[in-house]
Amino acid sequence: MLKVIKNELKILKGNYLYLILLFILILRKTLFNRARDMKDFSAVDANNSFAILATLIMLAILITKYQYLKKYMQMSYSFLLYYFFAALSVTWAGLQYLAVAGYKALEVVVTFLMVMLIMKKIDSVSKNMTFVIMLLSICNIIYFIQAFRGAGFHDNAFPILGMTEILLVIGAVKYNIKKKKDVFHHIIIGFLTLIFSTSTASWISFFIGLFIFYSSSYNGINLKRIFFAFFIFSLAYLLIGDFIKEVIYAGKSEEQIRNASGREALWIAYIKGWLESPIIGHGFIVGEKGAIAAKYIAFATNTAHNMIISVLVNTGLIGLFLWINFMWKQCKICLKFSYKKNPYALICFPAIVAMLVNANSFPIIGSEWSPTSVPIYALLIFVFVYIPLSQQKIQFEKIKLYESTLL
Numbered sequence: 001m002l003k004v005i006k007n008e009l010k011i012l013k014g015n016y017l018y019l020i021l022l023f024i025l026i027l028r029k030t031l032f033n034r035a036r037d038m039k040d041f042s043a044v045d046a047n048n049s050f051a052i053l054a055t056l057i058m059l060a061i062l063i064t065k066y067q068y069l070k071k072y073m074q075m076s077y078s079f080l081l082y083y084f085f086a087a088l089s090v091t092w093a094g095l096q097y098l099a100v101a102g103y104k105a106l107e108v109v110v111t112f113l114m115v116m117l118i119m120k121k122i123d124s125v126s127k128n129m130t131f132v133i134m135l136l137s138i139c140n141i142i143y144f145i146q147a148f149r150g151a152g153f154h155d156n157a158f159p160i161l162g163m164t165e166i167l168l169v170i171g172a173v174k175y176n177i178k179k180k181k182d183v184f185h186h187i188i189i190g191f192l193t194l195i196f197s198t199s200t201a202s203w204i205s206f207f208i209g210l211f212i213f214y215s216s217s218y219n220g221i222n223l224k225r226i227f228f229a230f231f232i233f234s235l236a237y238l239l240i241g242d243f244i245k246e247v248i249y250a251g252k253s254e255e256q257i258r259n260a261s262g263r264e265a266l267w268i269a270y271i272k273g274w275l276e277s278p279i280i281g282h283g284f285i286v287g288e289k290g291a292i293a294a295k296y297i298a299f300a301t302n303t304a305h306n307m308i309i310s311v312l313v314n315t316g317l318i319g320l321f322l323w324i325n326f327m328w329k330q331c332k333i334c335l336k337f338s339y340k341k342n343p344y345a346l347i348c349f350p351a352i353v354a355m356l357v358n359a360n361s362f363p364i365i366g367s368e369w370s371p372t373s374v375p376i377y378a379l380l381i382f383v384f385v386y387i388p389l390s391q392q393k394i395q396f397e398k399i400k401l402y403e404s405t406l407l
Contacts, residue, residue, distance in 0.1 A: 004182050008134055011127050015118045018061070022114055024054040025107075026139070026371040030146050055107055058114045065117055072116050076384040078326040082315075083109050085322055086284035089315055093283025104285045107369045115377045116385075125390040129168075129177060129344065132382055135375035136165035137186050140193040142371070147196070156305070156362035157372040159202035162193030163358065164351045164379065167209045171347030175218075201361035209354030216346050220339040263305050263361070269297035270304045270313045280316040285368050287313035307359035307366035314367070323366060327356060330383050337387050342394060344387050352383060 012019060028051050062069070073080065087105035090098050119128050143158035169186045172178035194202060215225045273292035274281065281287050288304050292313060304310045311323045330352050337345035355376060359365060364372050365380075 008130055011122055011131055015121055018114055018118050021054050021058050025051050029371040030142050055110050058110050062113050072385050078329040082322040082326055086315055089283040093286045097286045101284045101286055104368045111369055112377045116381050119381055125386045128386050132378045133168055133186050135378050136161050137189045139375055140189050153196045155197040156199055159194050159197035159199040160358045160364050161372055162190045163202050163206040164355050165190035167351040175343035175346055202358055205354040205358035208357055209350040212350040212353055218341050221349055267306055267309055269293040270309050272296045274313040278316055281314045284314050307363040310363040310367040333383050333387055337391050342391050344390050348383050
């Protein structure tokens, strides 16, 4: 196993500076995180200053690499377009939030593009798949360090990474991209994260991803089977819903189930806040972290705990349209290339769908940058860029094979 890990780490050669800058941001929000009052979310202290400096250094690097990344940025335009609109929303967020809303949008774009730069330097499709899985593992290890230091094991963000890691790894093994013995440690890390974090939403999302995984083959993703299963489950829920809830939500009261651990009241409050500015929202982050929801709910929160509601309250219906376009592009790429027997598309689709479902209990994307966002950005970039590029390689190899038969 040590030899396998050593070989994985070799992939990172030449990217150490970029990774250090990224992990400054990740560690600041995990192992070196400092509790802050909600009303101080826009205040800048020494901890924040360090992160801002790292972000500005990355921005300076990226400006010099614009031409180098231009093609990949164009391939990822639907994701970047939303965050450019989010940055534009600072103009109606209010002067007191101008700097923080602008910086938060910039932070997402800069970290996304820095991950893209690292992947571009790695360049190989198979090595970039390894890189995505490695990032997931590293962040999950940080989760355990954080938990043992007193933060506690229950979490809503890190189990998304655990679930995603498992789905990618078993897919890579199924489609002969990886050998089981080379990725077994990643499966263990993923499952431990999923188990110890005790997130019901992540388990539900994981089983959705697992079903899609088993509904797929080299012939592509079987949408008919997926829709049929959804129909059967919906019918079963109507007939034996109480029993299903007892199995899924074992140990939770009816009130806890109905309120989704307090989320229902939170969602209603944010939706009421969104209706105050339904077209353009209240400004990126301001909708979630400002005083919008506080008008309608007694307790403070720093997230809407729902990707779609986060997008709505921050950037309104225009933002939601851009966000849906991004999600559709991700799924469309996977579906399109799965029918061309692309193994990477078949590997990524279950993970992408499960992640997007899970993001509606915790907005790992669609909101501000979080330490768990970085490996998800890597996955999104892999779908946008490396699935199409891998198809070119597959086509080239088919042509070579055909030409060899003519000799």
